[in-house]
Amino acid sequence: MxxxxxxxxxxxxxxxxxxxxxxxxxxxxxxxxxxxxxxxxxxxxxxxxxxxxxxxxxxxxxxxxxxxxxxxxxxxxxxxxxxxxxxxxxxxxxxxxxxxxxxxxxxxxxxxxxxxxxxxxxxxxxxxxxxxxxPPMQGDDFNNLMQVVQQIYDLLNVDNQFAVDSTEINPKYMGHLAEAANILKRHTSIRLSVTGHADITGSSEHNDKLALGRAQQVKRYLSIFGLNPKRIDTYSLGDELPLYEGNTDGVRLTNRRVSIEVLADEANSAAMEAL
Structure with missing residues (x-):
């Protein structure tokens, strides 16, 4: 295209x-x-x-x-x-x-x-x-919540997360998951949406399964570190919408990833529970 x-x-x-x-x-x-x-x-x-x-x-x-x-x-x-x-x-x-x-x-x-x-x-x-x-909360409470959201977002959306053609998580990224889980356990209103991605190596069907496996692996380890799995949704985009275009080693490394959205919405209005 x-x-x-x-x-x-x-x-x-x-x-x-x-x-x-x-x-x-x-x-x-x-x-x-x-x-x-x-x-x-x-x-x-x-x-x-x-x-x-x-x-x-x-x-x-x-x-x-x-x-x-x-x-x-x-x-x-x-x-x-x-x-x-x-x-x-x-x-x-x-x-x-x-x-x-x-x-x-x-x-x-x-x-x-x-x-x-x-x-x-x-x-x-x-x-x-x-x-x-x-406004769901006022002043410092609201600002503190946004700081926590930003901290978790920065922890979980980094490069070099997975090995080639594998759901194995890089040890350094594992540390990020543990740190994020500890923060999230103190802030029960926050949820995560985890979307798996793969590089362009392999077929579309293989990459879709691989990407979903990566998202599920992240959910698994966050749960091991004490986060309720019900607070984590997982999705897959396979090799669609790569972070960067190209086929160099560095580009493929970056595109082997999960992208994580931090959701702090449902605590702000009773109507959100129906979404």
């Missing part, structure tokens, strides 16, 4: 409708592009350059940002704070990929981001039809 096929129409629209100046790099040591989401000046259009697929990708990034901003205004940050936090992280990641010219990586992440935002929109619509979204 042509990685830019899904943005061909948006390519021309980007030049017509979204005219803005390019962001400039900060001084060395002050942080990268789009590190702070709220203050990001990342531009969806690159002035004075020929139109190309990158313009369509930047336009798609802008559409995703507008969708996320709209969901936040509708109360998503109160009903689903963990999902919003991770969506903001993904927006920042895509901005950095586009700024660095990593078009294929950005295209993959945009596909993932739009799917997650559409899912979030459906969940938010359901909750709002049952009850209003109100």
């Amino acid at each position: 042509d990685i830019f096929s899904h943005v061909k129409v948006a390519t021309v629209s980007a030049a017509i409708f979204l005219l803005a100046a390019c962001s400039s790099y900060p001084e060395e040591g002050t942080g990268g592009v789009a590190e702070q989401y709220a203050g990001s000046d990342f531009s969806p259009v690159m002035p004075d350059e020929p139109l190309g697929p990158e313009h369509g990708l930047r336009f798609d990034w802008k559409l995703a940002k507008l969708q996320l901003d709209s969901l936040i205004r509708e109360g998503a940050s109160w009903c689903f704070p963990a999902a919003v936090l991770q969506a903001q992280e993904k927006q920042n990641r895509i901005a950095r990929e586009l700024e660095g010219g990593l078009w294929i990586d950005a295209a993959n992440d945009i596909i993932i981001q739009r799917k997650k935002l559409n899912d979030l929109e459906l969940r938010l619509d359901y909750v709002r039809s049952q009850a209003s979204c109100a």
Whole structure:
């Protein structure tokens, strides 16, 4: 599949409708592009350059940002704070990929981001039809919860997790699982969604089974470390939606992974129990 096929129409629209100046790099040591989401000046259009697929990708990034901003205004940050936090992280990641010219990586992440935002929109619509979204907690309590979500997310979404063609977990990643389990046992409102992935080596059927096995292995060890398995859902994407495109050793290593979403939603509204 042509990685830019899904943005061909948006390519021309980007030049017509979204005219803005390019962001400039900060001084060395002050942080990268789009590190702070709220203050990001990342531009969806690159002035004075020929139109190309990158313009369509930047336009798609802008559409995703507008969708996320709209969901936040509708109360998503109160009903689903963990999902919003991770969506903001993904927006920042895509901005950095586009700024660095990593078009294929950005295209993959945009596909993932739009799917997650559409899912979030459906969940938010359901909750709002049952009850209003109100702040689940105030001040330090809410901020502390988000810090825990971020800590767990960073622990579990790292490179170098699995051996080649195996569900065997890297010993260092095993340590991350143990640390995350200890944190999660103290924060019972948080759940995990674990999705397994494989590199492009092997058939699609084999990779789908391998990826699911990796997700289930992560669930198994989190349970061994004391986390209730009912708090963990497992899925498989096989070799679809790799984190990076390519067939080098480093790319394959990174794509042998699980991606983990940290969910702190059901504690925030009684209506969420029905989801």
